[in-house]
Amino acid sequence: MDIFELDKQYVAPTYARFPVNLVAGKGSVAIDNNGKDYIDLGAGIAVNIFGFCDEEWMAEVTTQLHTFQHTSNLYYTFPCAKLAEQLCKRTGLKKVFFSNSGAEANECAIKAARKYARDTKGEDYYTIVTLRDSFHGRTLTTLAATGQDAFHKDFLPLTDGFCHIEPTVEELRRIVDEKKVAAIMFELVRGEGGVLPLTKEFVAEMVKIAQERDILLIADEVQVGNGRSGKLYSFMNFDFLPDIVTTAKGLGGGLPIGATMLGAKVENTFAPGLNGSTFGGNPVACAGALNILSRIDDNLLAGVMDKSDYIFSTLQGAKGIESVTGMGLMIGIKTVKPAKEIAMKCIERGVLVLTAHDKVRLLPALNIPFDLLVKAIDVLKEVCAE
Numbered sequence: 001m002d003i004f005e006l007d008k009q010y011v012a013p014t015y016a017r018f019p020v021n022l023v024a025g026k027g028s029v030a031i032d033n034n035g036k037d038y039i040d041l042g043a044g045i046a047v048n049i050f051g052f053c054d055e056e057w058m059a060e061v062t063t064q065l066h067t068f069q070h071t072s073n074l075y076y077t078f079p080c081a082k083l084a085e086q087l088c089k090r091t092g093l094k095k096v097f098f099s100n101s102g103a104e105a106n107e108c109a110i111k112a113a114r115k116y117a118r119d120t121k122g123e124d125y126y127t128i129v130t131l132r133d134s135f136h137g138r139t140l141t142t143l144a145a146t147g148q149d150a151f152h153k154d155f156l157p158l159t160d161g162f163c164h165i166e167p168t169v170e171e172l173r174r175i176v177d178e179k180k181v182a183a184i185m186f187e188l189v190r191g192e193g194g195v196l197p198l199t200k201e202f203v204a205e206m207v208k209i210a211q212e213r214d215i216l217l218i219a220d221e222v223q224v225g226n227g228r229s230g231k232l233y234s235f236m237n238f239d240f241l242p243d244i245v246t247t248a249k250g251l252g253g254g255l256p257i258g259a260t261m262l263g264a265k266v267e268n269t270f271a272p273g274l275n276g277s278t279f280g281g282n283p284v285a286c287a288g289a290l291n292i293l294s295r296i297d298d299n300l301l302a303g304v305m306d307k308s309d310y311i312f313s314t315l316q317g318a319k320g321i322e323s324v325t326g327m328g329l330m331i332g333i334k335t336v337k338p339a340k341e342i343a344m345k346c347i348e349r350g351v352l353v354l355t356a357h358d359k360v361r362l363l364p365a366l367n368i369p370f371d372l373l374v375k376a377i378d379v380l381k382e383v384c385a386e
């Protein structure tokens with residue numbers, strides 16, 4: 001049986017896969033079962049931020065594997081504690097809860113916000129405001145947070161207590177007057193929703209409104225975080241510190257990890273027993289993440305911005321391209337032809353790109369060599385112009 005049939009017969013059909021069977025990879029180059037090379041501009045959806053089989057990361061991970069692979073959260077381990085320390089020192093947040101995915105990191109943020117609001121304002125204050133075209137995960141609660149009705153309709157009823165607004169100051173003012181709001185949860189660049197950055201004006205007003213009313217701000221940095229925006233976390237491009245920051249994807253460099261960073265207001269919201277995760281803080285994942293985090297430095301981030309500028313300046317106004325949006329190396333391209341068709345043509349020509357709604361989406365490894373990037377962007381540009 002070939003791989004396409006095997007998968008079709010036995011794997012739940014939740015993914016619209018591209019017809020590509022990857023068997024190996026190194027850096028930003030992936031190889032399929034026919035030996036064909038691809039320049040990877042998707043990085044496993046922003047996960048492989050140092051590409052495939054990064055030597056330094058593999059060394060840390062394998063050293064830890066040979067030390068021990070797992071224990072429970074009933075005991076202390078160094079990789080987990082050290083990773084928490086680094087995340088706090090580099091963000092200004094105070095404590096970290098570890099889990100295994102973005103959805104789980106967001107679940108924890110939602111629980112923390114509900115508990116904080118209940119403790120400080122009363123049990124009616126549970127509403128969490130999120131944005132239209134946001135994406136926060138696939139569990140029933142994070143789906144409820146996700147502001148895209150298309151994801152909801154088959155699974156009703158979802159968790160109660162969420163409402164979605166357009167990111168305008170008027171809508172935000174209206175909703176905080178109307179509802180008893182515990183928190184506002186947002187991606188500073190909505191990824192799955194079409195790579196849509198928030199404006200500085202909206203963010204500034206949101207911060208002001210939240211301060212006035214002691215509403216918590218939860219930044220979902222699962223996709224845009226970990227250096228992709230040109231800063232370690234995307235909120236650092238704006239002038240505020242969120243109360244809670246969630247991340248996952250790129251932090252693990254390819255192993256599952258989720259992190260919910262808790263600021264001063266909520267650092268002690270959870271008492272022992274109020275949240276947990278068997279695999280959360282896994283020493284192998286944390287040892288790898290420590291290495292990844294230590295390498296997201298000014299030098300790497302300057303490279304991210306150089307590459308970002310190159311992509312924007314090359315593609316903006318090019319034939320067959322209507323707009324280019326995003327931040328750093330998280331880029332959405334509205335093409336004249338359907339995004340899926342562009343992605344398929346890129347695959348034929350040895351370039352892997354992603355889509356998001358009606359856009360082509362690029363999330364390359366942060367260390368993609370410039371010459372490979374130039375080659376891949378040339379292909380994309382040609383495909384769009386055809």
Ligand SMILES: *Cc1c(COP(=O)(O)O)cnc(C)c1O
Pocket residue numbers: 100101102103104106135136137138187191192220221222223224248249
């Ligand atoms: C991918 C993503 C999630 C969900 O992460 P999983 O690891 O798939 O659970 C949540 N929020 C954002 C912004 C994401 O991009």
